[in-house]
Amino acid sequence: MRRRNQQRRAFWLLPVALAAAVAVAINCGYSQIPFADILTSLLRPGGPDASVVLLQIRLPRIILAVLCGMGLALSGCTLQAVTENPLADPGILGINAGAGFAVMVFLTAFPALHIDTMIYQPLFAMVGGLAVAVFLFRFAKRKGKMRPGYMLLGGIGVSAGFSALLLIMATDMENSSYQLVARWLAGNIWGSGWQQVEVLVFYLLILTPLILSRASVLDLLLLGEDASCALGVRVQRERKTLLLVAVALAASCVSVSGGIGFIGLVAPHVARRIVGVRHRLLLPASVLTGALLLLVADTAGRSFFQPIEIPVGIVISILSAPWFLYLLRKI
Amino acid sequence: MLSSARSFVLILLLGSLALVASLLFSVSVGIAGGDLQTLFRTLVYADSSSDMGRVMLEMRMPRVLAACFTGAAFALAGAVMQGVTHNPLADAGLLGINAGAGFLIALSAVLLPSLSPTGSMLVAFLGAALAVVMVYGLGMGRRSAGPIRLILAGAGVAAFLTALSQGIALGFGLAKDLSFWTAGSLSGITWQHLIAVIPWIGAAAFVSLLLSEKLSVLALGEESAAGLGLNIRAVRLVGLATVLVLAGASVSLVGGISFLGLIVPHMARLLVGSDYRRLMPTSALFGALLLVLSDIAARMIHAPFDTPVGALVAALGVPVFLALTYRGKGIDR
Numbered sequence: 001m002r003r004r005n006q007q008r009r010a011f012w013l014l015p016v017a018l019a020a021a022v023a024v025a026i027n028c029g030y031s032q033i034p035f036a037d038i039l040t041s042l043l044r045p046g047g048p049d050a051s052v053v054l055l056q057i058r059l060p061r062i063i064l065a066v067l068c069g070m071g072l073a074l075s076g077c078t079l080q081a082v083t084e085n086p087l088a089d090p091g092i093l094g095i096n097a098g099a100g101f102a103v104m105v106f107l108t109a110f111p112a113l114h115i116d117t118m119i120y121q122p123l124f125a126m127v128g129g130l131a132v133a134v135f136l137f138r139f140a141k142r143k144g145k146m147r148p149g150y151m152l153l154g155g156i157g158v159s160a161g162f163s164a165l166l167l168i169m170a171t172d173m174e175n176s177s178y179q180l181v182a183r184w185l186a187g188n189i190w191g192s193g194w195q196q197v198e199v200l201v202f203y204l205l206i207l208t209p210l211i212l213s214r215a216s217v218l219d220l221l222l223l224g225e226d227a228s229c230a231l232g233v234r235v236q237r238e239r240k241t242l243l244l245v246a247v248a249l250a251a252s253c254v255s256v257s258g259g260i261g262f263i264g265l266v267a268p269h270v271a272r273r274i275v276g277v278r279h280r281l282l283l284p285a286s287v288l289t290g291a292l293l294l295l296v297a298d299t300a301g302r303s304f305f306q307p308i309e310i311p312v313g314i315v316i317s318i319l320s321a322p323w324f325l326y327l328l329r330k331i
Numbered sequence: 332m333l334s335s336a337r338s339f340v341l342i343l344l345l346g347s348l349a350l351v352a353s354l355l356f357s358v359s360v361g362i363a364g365g366d367l368q369t370l371f372r373t374l375v376y377a378d379s380s381s382d383m384g385r386v387m388l389e390m391r392m393p394r395v396l397a398a399c400f401t402g403a404a405f406a407l408a409g410a411v412m413q414g415v416t417h418n419p420l421a422d423a424g425l426l427g428i429n430a431g432a433g434f435l436i437a438l439s440a441v442l443l444p445s446l447s448p449t450g451s452m453l454v455a456f457l458g459a460a461l462a463v464v465m466v467y468g469l470g471m472g473r474r475s476a477g478p479i480r481l482i483l484a485g486a487g488v489a490a491f492l493t494a495l496s497q498g499i500a501l502g503f504g505l506a507k508d509l510s511f512w513t514a515g516s517l518s519g520i521t522w523q524h525l526i527a528v529i530p531w532i533g534a535a536a537f538v539s540l541l542l543s544e545k546l547s548v549l550a551l552g553e554e555s556a557a558g559l560g561l562n563i564r565a566v567r568l569v570g571l572a573t574v575l576v577l578a579g580a581s582v583s584l585v586g587g588i589s590f591l592g593l594i595v596p597h598m599a600r601l602l603v604g605s606d607y608r609r610l611m612p613t614s615a616l617f618g619a620l621l622l623v624l625s626d627i628a629a630r631m632i633h634a635p636f637d638t639p640v641g642a643l644v645a646a647l648g649v650p651v652f653l654a655l656t657y658r659g660k661g662i663d664r
Contacts, residue, residue: 087483139657149479153656156425156486160589161649167510167642172633185510186497261490305502314501317494325469325487328480 007275014274014288018066021292025062025299026054060194064256065298065312066291067200069263071207071253073290076264077271077283078211078246081218082239085148086269087327090250091261093136093151094158095129099251100184100259101162102128104169122203122252129251132158133243163259187258187313196256203252208287210245214238215279222277260313262320263290269327293319339609342602346616350399353623357395358387360627362635389522396529397520398626398640399619401581402591404532406618408577409592410599410611411539414546415570418478419597419655423459423578424589426481427488430496431462432582433512437496441503448527448583455579462488463571493587514641515586517626528584535576536615542570546607588641590648591618597651621647 026038033041033054041054072090079088090096106124135158140151163185170181217238220231250264267290268282274289275281294312297319301310359370365383373384405423412421423429435458439446446454469484496512499505510516545566549556556563581588599613622640625647629638 092486139653142659149483150656150659152483153420153479154653156482157649157652157656160645160652164514164642164645164649167514167639168632168646171636171638185513186494308501308504310498310501314494314498317490318498321487321491321494325465325484325491328483328487329469 004276007281010274011281011285014285014292018288018292018295021295021299022062022066025065025295026058028299028303029053029058056193060197061298062295063197064200065295067197067204068253068257068260069267069290069292069294070287071200071204071249071290072260072264072294073267073271073286074208074211074283075246075250075253076290077268077279077286078218078242078249079264080268081221081279082242082246083146083148083151084222084224085151086331087148087152087265087324089262089265090129090247090254091259091263092159092265092324093155094132094162095155095247095250096254096259096261097159097162097166098132099125099129099254101166102126102131102251103255104166104181108169119199119202122199122255125251125255126248129247129254130244132162133247137243184258186311187260187316188309188311200252200256204249207245207249207252211242211249212283214242215283218242218279218283258311258313260294260316262324263294263316265327266320266323267293269323335604339603339613342613343616346613346620350616350620350623353620353627354395354399357398357623357627358391361386361391361630393520393522393525394517395623395626397525397584398517398622400525400529400532401585401588402622403536403615403619404577404581405588405591405622406595406614407536407539407592407611408574408581410596410607410614411542411546411570411574411577412592413596414549414607415567415574416481417550418481420478420482420593420652422590422593423574424489424587424591425593425652426485427462427466427492428459428574428578429582429587429589430489430492430512431458431460431465432456432579433587434458434492434496435461436583437499437505437512440505441499448524452528452531452580452583455583456575457579458492459575459579459582462492463575510639510642511586513587513589514639514645515588516637517585517629517640518637520584524584528580531576531580535573535580538569539573539577540611540615542566542573543607543611546570546611550605550607586641588622588644590645590652591622593655594648594651595621597655 027033027035038054045055076089079090079093080086082088102124103121105128106121110120132155136151136154137146139154140147142150166181166185220227221235221239221242223231254260268286270293271282271285271289275285294316297315298312301312301315304310355367355370359365359367363383363386365387369381369383370387373381373387408423408428409421412423412426413419432455435454436451439451439454443450465488466481466484469488493512500512545561548559548561549563549566551559553563578592595618596610596614599610599617602617603609603613622644625640625643629640629643632638632643
């Protein structure tokens, strides 16, 4: 009981850290904005002294980083429970690449749709991500049982394949779009406007409650199929629903950010260290950790080498790939 | 026996013919135009005064030869690794070796900008060795390193080192495309660079061909090989050294090309069987052929733009990788 209280107390550190990170991120950037101006811009966005850089460029980007971190971390945490695989992550499993490829097809095949109705873009991404997930589940089944190792290998293959296809398609376009795709593959916060924020918030508001309300189901799934069956969980059905939602979450994040890997892997593991394994606390903690990590990585990426920006996916990979290797060694 | 020996010779002969034909074709076509006649006139009469002839000699020829040599090198590296480690999924790209070589190349380009091509190649060997140590050190873990663990460790190491290279390349403004580190690039290769690299690839290829008989013995299993008097440690070490040189030299020239070392030996196995004495030369030949053909395709698909050639190879290689994994033969240890 005491331990649980401790964990609950540790949990509250996360929102505090996130708030601090946001405050730092607002101050970091190419053009320095005095603190007083930041305050007036935030309090009176319509006012005459409001900073355009802050409101139109920096703020939406910060919010996007936070939202993407949240979505990808939640997706990763769910995938780890659903696939009973501690190394699961939408990036490693190729779901991000599948979603990115679908977005690319969408952009080239329906150029008319994406200009004023960004809302369709995540839908296409979801189709791509789901196709990958369905494929992986069939691929990893051996004698009626899921084999996590095969699932990861399949994911690595699928991810390499879709990344290659993206590059091949991208060279068709003029050079600037090609650079865009190359940067997408490296994981860049793509859009930086309020429009993307609105679209992403819309999808996150639909999808997040679906997972958070199933925290107890996720706990039971961890006990293994037989035990959770005995406890009255319709395992197959719940698993499918959760998988569907997790993939949809990752896909909608990826359709506005780039292919950011590893965040869905690392955030839940860090969160587990802080609040333990029960999903009622773990899910929100993962969400906050993911947001914190992605925001810090994005801020670091755009401030270290000014005026050059390092895509956030690269920063995240440098920070988190060692963690993946560490986990692999432990298993 | 005789008939299989004859078919082996026939396959080598046909492969060589196809390689020569594709080399000639590749040099003589391109965005700037050109035809076989101009190529022959340029080659035979040393008539490099025509503009077309100069394009062929100075731009296309090094590029095509680079594809030829690195293709053979990546394929041989894959075959040696598959033989030495008993891992049917071994490939310099999948095991992170290319990423290691690329990482140190990027680092040396920042720290020692005046490094010669030979110097950057030696650095690449170091990087490749670093990656091998990382992958095996981490892949071993508590249990023995089965193929699945090794590939996962390779993917992790590759992701880490590639991200570092890309970060360095962006942050310090290296004149390389972001995709160079993951998908390679054959554009902008000079004679000077090519000539620095070829002897190393040639020597390593020669050693690996000498090694092929030993690899066949090793394929019988470690105990039988030891019983037959094979010094397994020595074979492993020499094999590893050739892989590092083959992959490192190739990466320093064209960047990281994955999956070539995976698919070509498997293709060769279908053609000539699993005896390494036949498998190695066939792999080298078809690796060269595959990369030269991929390069032709890469220049044609979206002309006048260059498609990264590694992306094309990966698009071919991923289905093979998935099929091999799905069957799971020799992986599930």
